[in-house]
Amino acid sequence: MVYLTRRAEFSASHYYHNPAFTREENQRIFGKCNNPHGHGHNYTLEVTVRGEVDSRSGFVMDLGELKEVLNREVLDAMDHRFLNEEVPEFRDRIPTTENLAIAIWQRLAPKLKAASLHRVRVYETPDLFVDFYGEP
Amino acid sequence: MKAHLTRRYLFSASHRLHSAEMSEDENRRIYGKCNNPYGHGHNYALEVTVVGQVDAQTGMVCDLVQLDGFVSREVLERFGHENLNYLEAFQHVVPTTENLCVEIYSVLERGFRAAAVEKIRLEETMMNSFEYCGPQPKGAM
Numbered sequence: 001m002v003y004l005t006r007r008a009e010f011s012a013s014h015y016y017h018n019p020a021f022t023r024e025e026n027q028r029i030f031g032k033c034n035n036p037h038g039h040g041h042n043y044t045l046e047v048t049v050r051g052e053v054d055s056r057s058g059f060v061m062d063l064g065e066l067k068e069v070l071n072r073e074v075l076d077a078m079d080h081r082f083l084n085e086e087v088p089e090f091r092d093r094i095p096t097t098e099n100l101a102i103a104i105w106q107r108l109a110p111k112l113k114a115a116s117l118h119r120v121r122v123y124e125t126p127d128l129f130v131d132f133y134g135e136p
Numbered sequence: 137m138k139a140h141l142t143r144r145y146l147f148s149a150s151h152r153l154h155s156a157e158m159s160e161d162e163n164r165r166i167y168g169k170c171n172n173p174y175g176h177g178h179n180y181a182l183e184v185t186v187v188g189q190v191d192a193q194t195g196m197v198c199d200l201v202q203l204d205g206f207v208s209r210e211v212l213e214r215f216g217h218e219n220l221n222y223l224e225a226f227q228h229v230v231p232t233t234e235n236l237c238v239e240i241y242s243v244l245e246r247g248f249r250a251a252a253v254e255k256i257r258l259e260e261t262m263m264n265s266f267e268y269c270g271p272q273p274k275g276a277m
Contacts, residue, residue, distance in 0.1 A: 018193055029194060031201065094195030098139045102190065127144035128200075131185075135138035 003118055004060045005048040008070050010079035013040040014095040017084075038082055043100075044123040045074065047108060051115035061115040073107040097124045101132035109134065140254060141197045142185040145207055147216035150177035151231040154221075175219060180233075181259040182211065184244065186251035198251035206248050211240055233260040237268045245270065 015038040016030035026034045033039070047070060051060045078087055083095040089103040101122045109117045123129040152175035153167040163171045170176070184207060188197045215223070220231035225239050241256040259265040 016195070020193065029199075096190075096195035098141065098190045098197055099195045101139060102137055129142050130197075131140040131142070132137070133140075 001050055002053050002060045003048050003050045004063075004066075004115070005046050006063065006066050006070065008045045008047070008067075008075060009042060010045065010075050011040060011042050012078050012081050012083050013038040014083040014090075015039065016094050016096065018094060038084065041124050043078075044129075045070070045104065046119075046121040046123075047104075047117070048119040048121070049112060049115035050118040061112070065114065066112075069108065069111050073111055074104055077107075097122050097128065097130040098132075101130045105132050105134055137190055138187065139190050139197050140185055140187045141251075142183050142257075143200065143203055143207070145182045145184070145212060146179060147182065147212050148177060148179050149215050149218050149220050150175045151220040151226075152176070153230055153232060155230050175221065178260050180215075180236075181265075182207075182240065183255075183257040183259075184253065185255040185257070187254040188251050202250040203248070206244070206250075210243050210247060214243075215240075233258055233264070233266050234268075237266045241268045241270060 014033075015035060016033040017026050017036075018029075021029065047066070049061050049066065053060055081087060083090050083100070087095070087103070089106075090099070093099050093103075101120045104122065105117065105120045108120070117134065120132045121129055122132075151170075152172065153170040154163050155166075158166065184203065186198045186203065190197055215236075220226050220236065223231075226235070229235050229239075237256050237258045240258065241253065244253045244256070253270075255267055255269045257265060257267045
């Protein structure tokens with residue numbers, strides 16, 4: 001079994017707000033992230049797939065195909081977007097880094113045929129990242 | 137769903153690797169330059185990983201304000217800009233980065249209640265790093 005990781009970058013804005021909380025609760029729990037007009041990050045995404053090395057190609061997965069899936073499923077939908085308003089998953093889920101990693105996993109997992117998805121790592125900043133392994 | 141969140145912090149400290157249980161020659165041979173008598177320093181990068189279910193209300197595994205506050209108070213202020221050899225934790229333990237990693241894990245494991253601590257990763261320089269996930273159960277690995 002070999003693990004292959006592909007990195008991609010995208011920039012997006014978001015804010016944290018739960019309509020079930022009062023205004024004061026939202027501000028207390030989410031702090032500056034609750035500012036109503038949003039703020040942005042340069043996200044770094046690392047997608048790791050795993051599989052056996054194909055004896056003919058020497059690949060776990062064709063990198064071109066992985067790049068294409070990442071572009072289509074993630075970057076086209078999220079790069080230079082306001083996550084709360086423009087990405088359907090975040091209509092009713094707060095676009096935290098945790099939920100972003102889960103949403104990216106859910107977009108990618110059904111689209112990867114040649115190898116299976118092992119890990120989605122999302123860096124919100126260089127000093128904060130979340131790993132999601134598809135664990136319930 | 138279960139997610140793993142990692143936060144990275146920086147601190148600087150000095151240390152000298154020297155064991156009272158070894159002769160001067162042994163110390164010199166085993167620790168090399170790290171045994172120089174007046175110590176030396178590093179810029180350490182610390183990564184703390186917590187794990188848990190993503191809260192349905194907040195979308196978070198852990199309140200970052202609590203994590204930052206705890207690490208700042210109990211780790212960065214305690215170890216930052218100190219000579220580790222003078223700290224209580226290293227009176228009978230050589231302050232290698234392995235032992236520092238274990239000590240920081242213990243501090244978090246004992247005192248941090250907002251989420252489960254999964255792993256401590258400590259970079260001593262850009263060329264070496266150490267990880268500790270707590271005592272492994274027998275038969276693990």
